[in-house]
Amino acid sequence: MITTLHDNLILPCGVKLPNRLAKAAMSEQLSDYHNRPTTELVRLYQRWADGGVGLNITGNVMVDRRALGEPCNVVVEDERDLDKLSEWAKAGKSRGGKFIMQINHPGRQSPTFVSSEPVAPSAIAVNVGVGMFARPRALTEKEILEIIERFGQTAKVALKAGFDGVQIHSAHGYLSNQFLSPLTNLRTDDWGGSAENRRRFLLEVVRSARKAMGKKAILSVKLNSEDFQKGGFSQEESMAVVQELEKEQIDLLEISGGTYEASAMIGDGQKESTKKREAYFLEYAEKVRKQVKIPLMLTGGFRTAEAMKSALADGTVDLIGLARPLAVEPDLPARILASNADAQPAARHGVGIKMFDGFVELMWYAQQLHRMGAGKDPDPNRSAWLTLLSGLWHDGISSFRLKRG
Numbered sequence: 001m002i003t004t005l006h007d008n009l010i011l012p013c014g015v016k017l018p019n020r021l022a023k024a025a026m027s028e029q030l031s032d033y034h035n036r037p038t039t040e041l042v043r044l045y046q047r048w049a050d051g052g053v054g055l056n057i058t059g060n061v062m063v064d065r066r067a068l069g070e071p072c073n074v075v076v077e078d079e080r081d082l083d084k085l086s087e088w089a090k091a092g093k094s095r096g097g098k099f100i101m102q103i104n105h106p107g108r109q110s111p112t113f114v115s116s117e118p119v120a121p122s123a124i125a126v127n128v129g130v131g132m133f134a135r136p137r138a139l140t141e142k143e144i145l146e147i148i149e150r151f152g153q154t155a156k157v158a159l160k161a162g163f164d165g166v167q168i169h170s171a172h173g174y175l176s177n178q179f180l181s182p183l184t185n186l187r188t189d190d191w192g193g194s195a196e197n198r199r200r201f202l203l204e205v206v207r208s209a210r211k212a213m214g215k216k217a218i219l220s221v222k223l224n225s226e227d228f229q230k231g232g233f234s235q236e237e238s239m240a241v242v243q244e245l246e247k248e249q250i251d252l253l254e255i256s257g258g259t260y261e262a263s264a265m266i267g268d269g270q271k272e273s274t275k276k277r278e279a280y281f282l283e284y285a286e287k288v289r290k291q292v293k294i295p296l297m298l299t300g301g302f303r304t305a306e307a308m309k310s311a312l313a314d315g316t317v318d319l320i321g322l323a324r325p326l327a328v329e330p331d332l333p334a335r336i337l338a339s340n341a342d343a344q345p346a347a348r349h350g351v352g353i354k355m356f357d358g359f360v361e362l363m364w365y366a367q368q369l370h371r372m373g374a375g376k377d378p379d380p381n382r383s384a385w386l387t388l389l390s391g392l393w394h395d396g397i398s399s400f401r402l403k404r405g
């Protein structure tokens with residue numbers, strides 16, 4: 001039988017998604033200066049819910065307020081913001097789609113203006129832009145165990161607030177990915193060395209979240225197909241992790257790739273033929289499909305209804321992940337379902353200065369989210385220079401005003 005975008009999907013935990021389109025995580029940077037959720041977030045996710053997504057996923061929510069990826073990340077450590085979290089959860093699932101919270105710890109990918117001493121598996125700094133990232137301190141075993149507990153605690157609060165589950169961020173070079181990679185994990189204890197030891201952190205985080213939420217909530221993992229770096233987390237090792245995740249009975253595996261040092265997740269370094277075919281990590285997904293039965297979500301590069309339909313129809317994936325297109329066209333899912341609409345063709349946003357342009361591309365989309373949070377429409381003509389200047393201003397002001405503790 002051929003699967004279509006309109007079909008529902010019943011996940012192993014029993015939760016039913018009404019269609020096959022998911023809004024992938026995009027860091028909104030819309031918390032207040034205490035890292036609390038805001039009315040802007042409620043408004044933004046209402047807009048995506050109205051747009052018809054079957055699964056809504058938050059941008060990364062941090063499990064520890066001492067460890068931020070950006071100054072205005074939401075942090076959930078306890079129940080202090082339960083009311084606003086509940087409002088957020090209610091908005092994101094108000095039209096029948098489901099809504100999960102992506103939970104994360106940035107590890108070494110915490111910029112110097114946010115953290116002067118980030119923590120990581122080993123003391124190896126991110127190698128982009130001089131002075132952008134400080135050399136991290138290697139975690140003690142006690143601290144590793146505490147972070148694993150934190151993931152469970154955040155998952156528990158998410159569920160209590162009304163989210164349908166969580167997604168553990170183990171991709172894009174953040175802490176869990178740092179444990180997986182032989183380039184960033186040089187530990188000689190039980191948390192490093194062999195591939196089995198390097199994946200221990202992720203598997204323990206998965207167990208911690210499952211224990212906190214029970215079997216009826218969605219437990220998803222976002223994983224790199226590979227890091228796209230010589231000597232980094234490879235496809236072979238990724239496949240071995242996938243097999244272990246199947247034993248843990250996770251409900252949804254989202255496939256992506258790349259890190260801050262090699263941003264393959266937004267198409268950098270991908271072959272022209274791959275970009276043309278749209279889904280950047282499709283070949284890897286095909287291999288995963290042959291190995292495991294976990295429901296698969298594929299994110300990165302999808303723009304036309306045709307490409308989305310064909311990835312589903314041949315059974316390679318179960319769910320199509322969309323990020324940047326939904327930052328400019330929040331109603332796209334409804335239009336795809338009604339009339340096979342295509343997203344606007346992908347365009348890169350930059351000022352022509354290499355050291356800034358990765359930042360400009362991400363900020364351009366983040367600023368569209370800020371517009372929607374403020375009740376405005378996205379602005380597809382927003383200038384790259386304006387994006388850069390207001391992005392630097394926003395980060396500067398917010399890191400200055402950030403209230404820690």
Ligand SMILES: Cc1cc2nc3c(=O)[nH]c(=O)nc-3n(C[C@H](O)[C@H](O)[C@H](O)COP(=O)(O)O)c2cc1C
Binds near residue numbers: 024
């Ligand atoms: C502004 C912005 C913020 C992002 N933040 C996150 C995030 O918090 N967590 C995550 O897993 N991926 C994040 N991503 C990556 C997207 O989820 C997605 O993997 C990537 O954009 C490729 O999909 P697309 O081609 O549909 O945009 C972000 C992307 C953008 C553009």
